[in-house]
Amino acid sequence: MSNWLIARERLSILTQAKQIAAAYSNNIQEGKGEQNFRWLQAYLAKDQGVELINRQGIRITSLTIPQSINFGLQVGPLREGASIISIQGHSYIRTVYPSVSEGKRLLGWVILYSSVDTVFAYINTLIQILLLSSFGAIALAGISGYAVAWTALGPLDRIIQSIRKVDPNRLSYRLPELHNTKEIAELTESFNKMLERIEFTMERQNQFIEDASHELRSPLTVIEGYVNLLDRWGKSDQAVMERALLAIKKESSRLRHLTNDLLQLASLQTLTVPAPIIEIGEVIQDVISNIEVAYQHPIISVGCEQKASIAMHAEHLQQLLMIFLDNAVKHTTKEDRIFIKLRVTTTSVIITVQDEGNGIPKENLPHIFERFYRVDSSRDRKKGAGLGLAIAKEMVDLYKGSLTVSSTVDKGTEISVQFKRY
Incomplete structure (x- = not known):
């Protein structure tokens, strides 16, 4: 910038010098001589001076020239141009x-x-102003950047501090709601929802452990009791021995079924094998035949001859239908009818099991798929551990199906499962 300013100043002074030279030439040619130079004052600005040199190289006049310049003396050879001197x-x-x-x-x-x-x-002065402005701008940028960073990262820091307070024994804790930005609010909400799911899962897990422990303890307690009975009196009393052995056999069978059910639940939760496309008609007929032979209870099929395919392992579909029909048989009399119906649409396959049995009270319906849940534990104790429908629900969820139940006390229950048709 300094070079640009000096160049502009040189150009301006050169123009002045040309004007003075023209006036000097006119003054000489008009015969006014070299003595009257008052006209020079009109060409000078503040902080400027001038000297005139004749063609012999002698200074003949000057105006406002620095005192160190000697006038009236011979000057050396002169060349047109401009220079900076001190x-x-x-x-x-x-x-x-x-x-x-x-x-x-x-x-x-x-x-x-x-x-x-x-x-x-x-x-x-300009450099000082630029330096001050630069320092001011840097300081302002730093302060603004800190403020922006604090505004943006402050909520994240508070979220991190809150997350550190989360403890496995204190899953009810929730992050405080922060509404600084939409993203922060969504992050807080998502984390709280995740905590809710974890808390729910942990509660279900703890409940499952408690229920499983209780269910496993019951047959073991019975077996232990009869073993002690045999040890005391069974050796000499044939009736006591037979009763004890029958009870031990029954409770052992119950314990085995319970263990199998628990293993089934665990295996379903970790199953990752792709499901094959199967024709369901044959599977339904096999299940009907097995139930009729096992329980001597006729099953009425409706529409089961239709051709329809779904993506599912055949053994899982068979077990699913066995659970539904097994429950239906256990809660009906020989005179009550049991139906299995197949309905096929362009996009889905719906299998329905309907019975005319005891029915389920309305207040119990939301809980029937929970593990170890029994509508009437005193009545159902001999009929199962309450894991059948929980296993059925896991299977349906595994294959991305849907499950619905409707029931009326003393009139019967209807349970339907729907899968995508292939």
Whole structure:
């Protein structure tokens, strides 16, 4: 920038020097001589000076020239041009320009001095202003950046501190709601929902462990009791021995079924094998035959001859239908009818098991798929551990199906499962 300012100053002074040289030439040619130079004052600005040199190289006049310049003396050879000189600690642009007649004859020289101290002072002031402005801008940017960072990252820091307070024994804790930005609010909400799911899962797990322990303890307690009975009196009493052995056999069978059910639940939760496409008609007929032979209870099939395919392992579909029909048989009499119905649409397959048995109270319906849940534990104790429908629900969820149940006490129950048709 300083070079640009100096160049502009040089150009301006050169123009002045040309004007003075033209006036000097006119003054000489009009015969006014070299003595009256008051006209020079009109061409000078503040902080400027001028000297005129005749063609013999003698200074003939000067105005406001620094005192260190000696006048009336012979000067050395002069060349047209401009340069920066220093006089008594001050800087000047010294411009030399020839004065010539109309016939191009040299009449003399004009030497114009113009102080550039103000230019340098202006540049120094400008540099100081730029430096101060730069430092101010940097400081302002730093403060603004810190404020923005605090505004953006402050909520994240509070979330991190809150997350550290989460403890496995204190899953009811929730992050405080933060609404600084939409993203922060969504993050907080998502984390709280995750905590809710974890808390629910942990509660279900703890409940499952408690229920499983209780269910496993019951047959073991019975077996232990009869073993002690045999040890005391069974050796000599045939009736006591037979009763004890029958009870032990029954409870052992119950314990085996319970263990198998628990293993089945665990295996379903970790199953990742892709499901094959199967034709369901044959599977339904096999299940009906097995139930009729096992329970001597006729099953009425409706529409089961239709052709339909779903993505599922055949053994899982068979077990699913066995659970539904087994429950239906256990809660009906020989006179009550049991139906299995197949309905096929363009996109789905619906299998329904309907019975005319005891029915389920309305308040119990939301819980029938929970593990170890029994509508009437005193009545159902001999009929199962309450895991059948929980296993059925796991199977349906595994294959992305849907399950619905409707029931009326003393009129019967209807359970339907729906899968995507292939």
